[in-house]
Amino acid sequence: MSIVLVSNSDTSRVGLQKLLESSGYNVVAVSESEKRNNASFDNTPDCIILDIDEDSDTCFNLLLELRLQDPLNKVPIVVLTVAGKPEQSAKALCLGASDVLSKPVDCNELFLRIRNTLLASKYLCQLDYVDNLTGLANRRCFLDRVGWMLPVLAHQNIKSAAFVIGVGSVSEVNEGLGQISGDELLIAISDRLKQTANAYSHHNPSGAPPFPACLARVGTDEFGLWLVTEAGAEGAECIARELLRALTDSFFIRGKEVLITVSIGIAVFPIRSTTTKSPLSFATTAMSQARIAGRNKLCVYTPDLDRKSPQKLELEGELRAAIKREEFFLAYQPKVDVRTGYIVGAETLVRWRHPERGTLPPSEFLLMVEDIELAGELGNWVLKRACAQNVAWRKAGFKDLQLGVNVFAYQLMNSDFVRNVRNALTESTLNPRNLTLEIAESVVVENAKNNIDVLHALKDLGLRLSVDDFDTGYSSLSYLEQFPLDELKVGQAFISQINSANAEAPIVSAIIAMARSLDFMVVAEGVETEQQLEFLREHECDQYQGFLFSKALPPEDFEMLLKQWQPPKYQTV
Template sequence: MGERIGDLDKGPITVLKWRSGETMAISYVSPNIIQYGYTAEDLVQEKIRFSSIVHPDDFESVQKNRLQFMLSDQTYLQQEYRIQTASGQVRWVHSLSVIREKNNSVYYWEEYLVDITERTNMESPVKETEEMYRSIVEGTFVGIYIIQNGLFAYVNGQMAEIFGYKQEEMLFKAVREIVLPEDYELVAENIRRRIEGEIESIQYQFRGVKKDKTVIYIKVLGSKILYKGSPAVIGTLIDITESKRNDEQLRMAAKVFESTIEGVVVTDVEGKIQWVNPAFSKITGYSKEEALGKNPRILKSERHDDEFYRDMWRDIKITGQWQGEIWNRRKNGETYPEWLTISAIRDEEGKTVQYVSVFNDITERFQREERIKYQAYHDALTGLPNRSLLRDRLSMALTHAHRSGKMIAIMMLDLDRFKRINDTLGHPVGDTLLQMVAKRLTNSIRNGDTVSRLGGDEFAIILEDIGSVENVIKVAQKILRRMETPVQIKSHDLHISTSIGISLYPTDGQDADSLLKFADTAMYQAKQEGRNQYRLYTPKMNDKALQRLTMENELRKALEREEFLVYYQPKLDLCSGKVIGAEALVRWQHPRLGFLSPSEFIPLAEETGLIKPIGDFVLWAACKQNKDWQDKGLKGICISVNLSAVQFQQKNLLQKVTHCLTEVGLNPAYLELEITESSAIQNPQMTIKTLKEFKKLGIQLSIDDFGTGYSSLGLLNQLPLDTLKIDKSFIRDITSDKDSQAIVSAIIAMSHNLGIKLVAEGVETKDQMFYLKEHHCDQIQGYLISPPIAAEQFEKFLQPDYHIMTYTWTVG
């Protein structure tokens, strides 16, 4: 005992040995009592009584606690009280009293004093700061956690609620238990990278598993901290499965918001900033002092109009929150994108008293997406548009030409004998040559035209708004002349030439695939006839017959080779502004001819009867895809599948469709069958009978291309239809042609009188959309919303929090 006290005498702890019977007396005091201006001898010899050192205001409670301590079975007592130094100062001490021996009614105990004056003086502002943080946490709905050694060392109430647990149930639970097994490797790797210091923080998504085994989608943001002296991961997460978040009271220490990379702003109801965290200053450039008392309008970028902000605050007032992407401006004037969540904080009476905004800078993600987008649509070597972008621009050019009546020219170019140069002088020289050719081609056309590199030494050019064929020939001749000038690369004078094939819209073809194919055919003709020249496409009858025979043979093999793809074109509800359905459309990924549109093979498939197996493929693929989307937890929508006239005449059509729905497990309400108006009127009685049988199953029914088949009103009244689709030929000129307007208005009125919804096809402009909404059309479909796209791309329309930002304000 003496050795232990001797060790303590050397440290900051003051030791007192007491004997307590009828009275209390000190038998030993450590020398470091001198820090308070007293000597050990003074206290042991009772020249100064210890009771006189205790602050008068604390003396009664100290003595009371000691008495209760002696009368209880406790072995130790902790308390804090003030003592007065010899110079009159007041110091706070933390006291630990420990019973060492008890002899009848006499107690021998030791008291250890630690000076806590500095800590006590600091507690007041710290508590105030913690109260501020706590009020912020109570106003947000974000889950907060600390992970250490693969376990949850801390979770807040909202975190536990997200996963369906009580807060105490999640403490020390393994992270693995709340993560879908397929995603655990991702989560574990991101935790490891932060713990080991590879990255400071990270934001990502994973699929979580609730206590009831429900799978949810989680967005998580976290960074590394030291927690109780060891590395840990601290962060926030939100459940993004639901579109709305419940306001929850959260409790979290100040460390969370000091460490998070998300900016946090607290304002009063008048919009004055009351508090910001360090991340706010880092992102915006405004210090805390500069921001306090200001309105968040100091960050306004002027990229959004007044209606955007009116809609935002309308949502906040109605639902209590808003979240979305917004552009703001830093202090230095730079604009940047951020993901922002604003929540209203209400008191017990439901009155809004504050607003909390949480945001993070998504500039890097935005730039990364732009880079990826650029790389996806541009050739890495020359910087020219690639094949994908060429097709997009050609589609747009065809749409414009169809409206304006202007001509379009497609040029396919191939360098003559390029392979010989590449093989002889090497790929670096070949690459440099291709870059110089790209510049010559770009300099040979107008700014509005397009030069594209398709791959290798093959290029393509789109010439728009062509006045005559002669103008196209002049461009071709200019290119041939520019190619005659030798190219000097590394002391080599290279003489090059090119062969050019030309196809024209509308004389040679009506769609992009045909025009590209015909230009390619003309280019090979130019090569065969001696190179260094151009040729205009001139089709021949025997060539078409041969092509038809070849196409038929390849069409028969296409299903076996799995060359058909199903694309989906969304349908937009004009009332809600949301995607509520899609039309399944078949495409052919031809191994030799590339991506073929239905117009190039569907007529042939109908003539040969191959449309039946192709139609069966589309039906099964669309139903299975829709069920897969639903199984993923995505929004349920109705998928439309077209039935050709040949398919509709099949006697076993009902059995085929029933078998498909049963095998796939899809609710019939999520399938819509479309037949053309011309198919419906071929055999009216059979049509009525067949459609009624489908209707009994709960399948949705639609008439496609309405207005082109001359069906009678009496027939329409007998058909159990859900939808009519106005043919796009009436929509094309709806904003300018009075006849089209009259027809469309009549169809809308008729369909509504019959209780049938109306879908307008081929909507390509906002003016068309505005007109249709004004005249109470129910739904629209067309390139204004989206072209037909692959299933993976279409999934974005089904996400719970997805909005068609460009259009919601016009149709909402």
């Protein structure tokens, strides 16, 4: 153990140095002025002892200087104060002293204070670098270790890879089985990762130094792994597939079988990129792409994943901050019964109250949200808020409103989505039949095999499902028949064809007819003229929405409209 002793008293300095060295400590003793002019602190000591004399100001300035200087600000400092001056002890503690002892010093007490201070420092260091739950390295430790390993490996032309492993279903276990079970699942996941990491820990190129694998918990549900790999990207992908196999086998937590989903991002070093990301960030970018691709996928980082415009990157950062600052709000566009003219529901639309650019419509940010995992967080917020609003309207006397909520592609692929919907219904007490989930046609069709199962699970909750923005033509309707759908929304691209130059609009007529033959309710979007409405009425379209009746409105304005345009029997409780 190394100690730096700072004292302006020659007698105290010599006496304390001999005392400490007799107990096995390696001591460097200097005066306060010498400390400022030599290299006593070039090698960070385990402890600093600061002996304060009558002229305490300079000593306190030194204490403050040490507490502001990295890495010395992490070293424990024991301060020896002048007897009978308790104000010195208080000031020393205020300035960051780890412990204070009044002179004259009792030898045994000094040794005990140093021992306890060092133990406390070791524990705090562990908190800084070790994940308390799993015992793995934490994010900070991972970044530090990989940060100094990479330049060494690059100099020796040795390839390595960083992995970020994102796991799903942990929050579901927390809610369903309790926090303790969720923690046990994370520990079990870390144990399996350790086994796989150890298997590859010493697979280093011939003659290379033994760089052990570094495994860490780098986020709530994320783990990081770094190791040397001879085969570059191909070898890293093989390791990632082993990780997938290890983690997708069943876990048994307190007698319950638990399955998790896994997304793995890989970054192979040395890496060519113009960005200044940390090693972990490259793999995190790839992991986010893997999540978008679906369940249990992996993705290798390439510079293409970073090719976003500065404006898009800025917007992404603003979006994340906007959720925390609650800058989003909901607006409701009425859905109107074509036959009666009454409001029967609404489509829920999210708006962004930007602090500098004013209120932004969905077209200016939703495509950006769809590309990142932020879609899950924002989508879940919209769902919960819309369900709660519908219940509030029912309590106010407006019965049987059908609220439509748009679903992002990312949400549909997320293993927690059905649970999130169930929770939103339960927490709000909304009757499921008053909720319609609106899913874009392209999203429904793109991953049909997996989506059929998810859609059936959603239907089992009792809610309604709608195909939004249908604009590919009636030839695709027969394909949609395989899905458990209730509603088809004809996109504005088709509705705009209904005009004086194309009064018959044969495609729209065929879509409505065929959709009704499949027992789909038909809703027309983007209706802007009386001619279009009359056409829809003649062809027995069920509902419409658009500027002809109303734009999307904030809740209080929508409620005012409801009072005028809802059937009388629904206007009282």
